[in-house]
Amino acid sequence: METYLIFRDLAIILIAAKCFGILARALKAPQVVGEIIAGLVIGPCMLGLVNQSDFIVQMAEIGVVMLMFNAGLGTDLKELLKTGPVALIIACAGVFVPLVLGTLLYMGFYGAAAVGSEHFVRALFIGTIMTATSVSITVAALKELGYLKGRVGTTIVSAAIIDDVIGIIVLTFVIGMKSSDSNPASVILKTAAFFVITIIGGVIIYKLFALLDKKYPHTQRIPILSFGVCLIFSYLAERYFGIADITGAYVAGLVLCNLHDSDYIEKKIDISSYMFFAPIFFVGIGLKTTLNDLNGEILLFSIAFVLVALFAKIIGCGIVSRLSGFSIPDSLKIGIGMMTRGEVALVVAQKGLTAGLVEPIYFTSVILLIIVSSIATPILLKLLYAKYPERIAAAQK
Amino acid sequence: METYLIFRDLAIILIAAKCFGILARALKAPQVVGEIIAGLVIGPCMLGLVNQSDFIVQMAEIGVVMLMFNAGLGTDLKELLKTGPVALIIACAGVFVPLVLGTLLYMGFYGAAAVGSEHFVRALFIGTIMTATSVSITVAALKELGYLKGRVGTTIVSAAIIDDVIGIIVLTFVIGMKSSDSNPASVILKTAAFFVITIIGGVIIYKLFALLDKKYPHTQRIPILSFGVCLIFSYLAERYFGIADITGAYVAGLVLCNLHDSDYIEKKIDISSYMFFAPIFFVGIGLKTTLNDLNGEILLFSIAFVLVALFAKIIGCGIVSRLSGFSIPDSLKIGIGMMTRGEVALVVAQKGLTAGLVEPIYFTSVILLIIVSSIATPILLKLLYAKYPERIAAAQK
Numbered sequence: 081m082e083t084y085l086i087f088r089d090l091a092i093i094l095i096a097a098k099c100f101g102i103l104a105r106a107l108k109a110p111q112v113v114g115e116i117i118a119g120l121v122i123g124p125c126m127l128g129l130v131n132q133s134d135f136i137v138q139m140a141e142i143g144v145v146m147l148m149f150n151a152g153l154g155t156d157l158k159e160l161l162k163t164g165p166v167a168l169i170i171a172c173a174g175v176f177v178p179l180v181l182g183t184l185l186y187m188g189f190y191g192a193a194a195v196g197s198e199h200f201v202r203a204l205f206i207g208t209i210m211t212a213t214s215v216s217i218t219v220a221a222l223k224e225l226g227y228l229k230g231r232v233g234t235t236i237v238s239a240a241i242i243d244d245v246i247g248i249i250v251l252t253f254v255i256g257m258k259s260s261d262s263n264p265a266s267v268i269l270k271t272a273a274f275f276v277i278t279i280i281g282g283v284i285i286y287k288l289f290a291l292l293d294k295k296y297p298h299t300q301r302i303p304i305l306s307f308g309v310c311l312i313f314s315y316l317a318e319r320y321f322g323i324a325d326i327t328g329a330y331v332a333g334l335v336l337c338n339l340h341d342s343d344y345i346e347k348k349i350d351i352s353s354y355m356f357f358a359p360i361f362f363v364g365i366g367l368k369t370t371l372n373d374l375n376g377e378i379l380l381f382s383i384a385f386v387l388v389a390l391f392a393k394i395i396g397c398g399i400v401s402r403l404s405g406f407s408i409p410d411s412l413k414i415g416i417g418m419m420t421r422g423e424v425a426l427v428v429a430q431k432g433l434t435a436g437l438v439e440p441i442y443f444t445s446v447i448l449l450i451i452v453s454s455i456a457t458p459i460l461l462k463l464l465y466a467k468y469p470e471r472i473a474a475a476q477k
Numbered sequence: 478m479e480t481y482l483i484f485r486d487l488a489i490i491l492i493a494a495k496c497f498g499i500l501a502r503a504l505k506a507p508q509v510v511g512e513i514i515a516g517l518v519i520g521p522c523m524l525g526l527v528n529q530s531d532f533i534v535q536m537a538e539i540g541v542v543m544l545m546f547n548a549g550l551g552t553d554l555k556e557l558l559k560t561g562p563v564a565l566i567i568a569c570a571g572v573f574v575p576l577v578l579g580t581l582l583y584m585g586f587y588g589a590a591a592v593g594s595e596h597f598v599r600a601l602f603i604g605t606i607m608t609a610t611s612v613s614i615t616v617a618a619l620k621e622l623g624y625l626k627g628r629v630g631t632t633i634v635s636a637a638i639i640d641d642v643i644g645i646i647v648l649t650f651v652i653g654m655k656s657s658d659s660n661p662a663s664v665i666l667k668t669a670a671f672f673v674i675t676i677i678g679g680v681i682i683y684k685l686f687a688l689l690d691k692k693y694p695h696t697q698r699i700p701i702l703s704f705g706v707c708l709i710f711s712y713l714a715e716r717y718f719g720i721a722d723i724t725g726a727y728v729a730g731l732v733l734c735n736l737h738d739s740d741y742i743e744k745k746i747d748i749s750s751y752m753f754f755a756p757i758f759f760v761g762i763g764l765k766t767t768l769n770d771l772n773g774e775i776l777l778f779s780i781a782f783v784l785v786a787l788f789a790k791i792i793g794c795g796i797v798s799r800l801s802g803f804s805i806p807d808s809l810k811i812g813i814g815m816m817t818r819g820e821v822a823l824v825v826a827q828k829g830l831t832a833g834l835v836e837p838i839y840f841t842s843v844i845l846l847i848i849v850s851s852i853a854t855p856i857l858l859k860l861l862y863a864k865y866p867e868r869i870a871a872a873q874k
Binding site for chain 2: 135305356
């Protein structure tokens with residue numbers, strides 16, 4: 081019950097995150113990169129001042145949920161519906177290309193296999209791990225740059241949400257090839273049910289909030305109850321529909337994004353987010369990293385894994401974006417925005433471990449992918465936007 | 478690792494706290510009373526929707542630290558130094574009277590005892606449990622009413638801080654009468670060391686922050702790094718000096734209260750506090766309550782215990798306040814403001830349990846005291862201030 085011990089960890093995390101964030105900005109890199117590096121420095125990788133704990137994991141999860149809720153709240157719903165069909169194709173390409181290239185990578189390292197053999201399913205699973213985009217880092221980077229609400233930003237976020245859903249379906253199919261517990265048909269049904277229930281529930285909740293907002297504008301109850309709705313959506317999505325909590329949070333944001341007070345809610349959540357939860361999330365990525373199990377072979381595989389995973393998304397999403405009418409710089413932004421991986425990739429790997437499809441040693445590759453993509457994406461996006469600013473979004477800034 | 482489960486608890490806590498808070502206000506009672514009752518309703522006492530968990534305990538502790546940090550930040554340092562001597566006498570009376578009356582209560586129930594006998598030490602310990610004021614509920618109530626910065630408010634807060642220190646010394650003496658582990662001289666030394674180190678460290682930290690604030694006024698780094706300092710003070714106080722974390726947090730607030738941006742820091746902390754942490758703290762008080770072990774004898778003792786504990790503070794602090802020149806209504810406000818008990822009383826009881834001085838069954842009495850005082854204090858303060866408003870503070874509102 082020594083609760084005061086968390087104060088120590090929290091103080092170190094917040095101060096380190098802020099200092100490294102300021103340093104990163106001084107070096108013209110995005111703040112989030114500094115915060116992730118802060119986690120590497122204070123964590124078991126280097127100084128060992130702070131270790132991962134349940135409390136940090138939970139605070140970080142609230143942080144990422146807040147980030148996605150705010151992204152939803154800030155969405156221009158008309159723009160989203162306009163980008164929807166394109167986002168769907170981009171998402172499909174963003175799942176398909178990494179899946180294929182990941183499978184080939186594994187076969188390249190450990191030998192080809194006949195379709196349907198266990199070796200083949202293992203290879204396919206490495207591809208599956210590569211499919212899951214985790215858009216929160218991209219969202220944070222775009223927000224910092226002021227381009228989250230632009231056409232590119234909206235396309236990335238909606239493609240990533242669709243990507244999440246497709247990724248879950250693929251995962252279920254692949255695991256279904258090994259074990260008989262998972263039933264792909266029920267997954268598709270559940271996913272459909274989630275969106276149907278969300279739309280019906282969302283309309284009712286929106287009407288209730290619109291009434292509340294009209295009667296008591298700019299009162300504490302609006303952001304508090306809204307965040308309550310966000311938590312309920314996150315919980316229900318993950319608990320009953322097998323959909324990531326962050327997808328639920330984003331959808332909750334979409335439900336409330338047309339409220340008069342949506343900016344007010346966003347501001348209140350944003351303050352709590354940057355004061356505590358978001359730094360804990362970004363530092364937490366670095367804290368998770370231990371590089372003890374690394375040996376030559378795994379290191380080589382990991383490097384190849386990271387490169388393939390990153391380029392597969394850039395190529396898959398980028399080419400489809402270009403074909404859909406985006407300019408070359410904008411297509412590149414979308415490809416790079418979609419290449420970040422996060423918690424979801426670890427969750428997928430964890431599912432594979434339980435199903436006996438992947439060895440624990442490959443977690444190192446996944447963590448390396450998360451770190452490299454989390455650091456590279458914000459930097460590359462910043463460079464790209466500096467050289468090729470987006471006109472519409474720049475006007476909205 | 479099912480982190481999403483906390484979303485469910487958090488959603489229920491936040492929504493229930495807000496709804497009961499609004500209801501309480503509609504019934505002209507302070508919001509915090511509604512939030513505590515929300516905890517009783519959703520907790521194991523009634524609906525059983527949410528149970529105490531490590532996460533809730535930790536979030537609640539951050540909440541109470543924030544509350545005290547903000548109280549420190551909002552303090553008028555000149556007023557504090559002016560009220561200091563009076564607060565010291567009030568605190569002494571607030572420790573002495575409950576200690577004596579609590580001891581007599583135990584003897585009244587279980588028979589008188591010779592000074593120094595084990596039975597006497599047990600009786601004395603019941604008195605010791607009664608000494609620890611927990612000012613956070615009073616702070617929240619005064620803040621809601623807009624009177625926290627007045628002369629009465631400042632006196633209560635500083636008396637409660639001094640009370641905490643005296644309470645620790647008394648606790649150490651009483652436990653020292655039973656076991657030989659605890660050394661009263663070292664406690665006094667440690668306490669003195671805490672304040673000396675705090676003053677020296679505080680001056681340095683204040684100068685650094687004044688520089689930072691001058692160079693980067695109104696930037697995120699100011700509130701984030703300030704809260705980092707608050708966490709460090711809380712941690713060091715409890716870890717190395719045996720002083721409550723909330724005292725450390727309050728002192729950190731005092732250190733920074735003269736900054737140009739102290740209002741800015743207060744506002745940022747306040748938003749995070751009312752959005753999440755404070756409701757969790759207040760609901761948490763209700764969640765902790767289970768009334769399973771209650772039987773007739775304990776119930777009778779508990780009622781007597783609660784009454785004696787409340788009146789002892791009102792009489793002790795009230796009479797001394799009156800003698801120090803406060804008006805009768807203001808003396809009553811101080812007495813009632815000092816009568817709240819909280820976590821610290823439970824911590825004291827826990828120490829007694831470890832030392833073999835108190836049975837687990839008496840925890841029911843302590844919890845009852847916490848609940849009754851937490852609900853009664855804000856209501857009584859509101860009534861008193863409505864009838865006898867404080868002139869100076871009303872002008873500051």
